[in-house]
């Protein structure tokens with residue numbers, strides 16, 4: 001993780017709701033999260049967007065959840081390794097938020113405070129979809145915990161990649177089979193049955209409908225480059241609107 005010098009102007013008007021634990025969030029930066037089922041293309045698109053934004057001179061911080069810190073990565077192995085057995089659903093929920101709180105404190109808050117664009121691979125929407133929906137703990141339990149553990153930090157923009165359901169599972173399986181080692185793998189959730197993943201999928205759709213201003217649905221069954229072009233255009237536009245990228249000259253606006 002790299003935190004570079006601030007470039008963005010102060011835009012407190014963009015943050016109508018004050019954050020209680022982390023007032024620094026109100027100052028500047030832009031917090032963007034990627035969401036979707038395993039295999040929907042989040043990490044692929046996040047990497048490409050980071051390159052695109054850096055090429056425009058923006059300071060970009062890339063992180064992921066669970067994980068993103070040394071402590072978080074230890075929690076990640078416990079949560080994702082398919083050798084982890086009999087983890088209670090509430091314990092799972094608590095560990096997800098513990099890793100998140102650590103990532104906010106160590107990575108996200110300092111980066112936003114420094115004016116960076118933060119790209120985060122999964123955030124609280126994942127917890128609402130997997131633990132709230134998949135494990136059936138319910139949205140309310142997750143969102144209450146979010147308020148406590150994340151100090152009211154919400155993404156400025158969330159890109160929800162929705163590819164065909166079977167296609168996503170297939171892609172994730174192939175990728176996980178390739179990356180599994182003798183020390184561990186990241187396939188614990190992938191081993192859940194189809195009903196579990198359907199509940200996750202439905203919960204994601206519910207979140208997108210409820211928070212349509214924040215969450216943008218991205219059709220994931222297209223070539224990687226086509227999806228990237230759509231995301232890059234959308235994000236550039238948002239960053240221009242908050243003053244992190246220069247506005248287009250009037251002549252180029254048709």
Ligand SMILES: Nc1ncnc2c1ncn2[C@@H]1O[C@H](COP(=O)(O)OP(=O)(O)O)[C@@H](O)[C@H]1O
Nearest residue numbers: 037038039040041042043044171175222223224
């Ligand atoms: N639009 C796409 N079309 C075909 N394959 C894709 C696409 N996006 C990603 N992939 C491939 O699918 C696999 C999972 O993608 P990944 O970005 O790791 O998904 P996620 O991070 O959402 O789990 C990778 O092998 C990746 O190369």
Ligand SMILES: [Mg+2]
Nearest residue numbers: 042043044121
């Ligand atoms: Mg990924």
